[in-house]
Amino acid sequence: MPEVKIGENKAGPNSEVSVLRLEGSIDAYNSELLSAKLMDLIERGSKKIVVDCSKLKFISSSGMGVFLAIEDDVNEGGGGLKFACVPETILNVFSKVGLTDLFRVYAKEELAVEDFVKGV
Numbered sequence: 001m002p003e004v005k006i007g008e009n010k011a012g013p014n015s016e017v018s019v020l021r022l023e024g025s026i027d028a029y030n031s032e033l034l035s036a037k038l039m040d041l042i043e044r045g046s047k048k049i050v051v052d053c054s055k056l057k058f059i060s061s062s063g064m065g066v067f068l069a070i071e072d073d074v075n076e077g078g079g080g081l082k083f084a085c086v087p088e089t090i091l092n093v094f095s096k097v098g099l100t101d102l103f104r105v106y107a108k109e110e111l112a113v114e115d116f117v118k119g120v
Helices: 031-043 061-069 071-078 088-097 109-118
Strands: 004-011 017-026 048-059 080-084 104-106
Touching: 004 031, 017 031, 017 061, 017 109, 031 061, 031 071, 048 061, 048 071, 048 088, 048 109, 061 071, 061 088, 071 080, 080 109, 104 109
Parallel strands: 017 048, 048 080, 080 104
Antiparallel strands: 004 017
């Protein structure tokens, strides 16, 4: 069974942006961990979330479905979900399933945080 590690920290001048760092692989077996982590952030009031994918090796349709399932929850009240440092192979899959049409993707985590701070 593939393993995923999910790290979390705060960013932005008022620490208003939550940054999740994904490492490993996300598939049908462990996508519930990702879902639970995102729902926990939302329940704690985090609406601005950046997902750093720089160490993500693989994501299945189940993993991508997690992001789609929380789209409405994070978009309320000026929040959102942004992706940073997405490897090319995963970015191609994101594009094919339409995630890049729904969520913004950034080359660097700092750029995604900066856009949240600017209100973009």
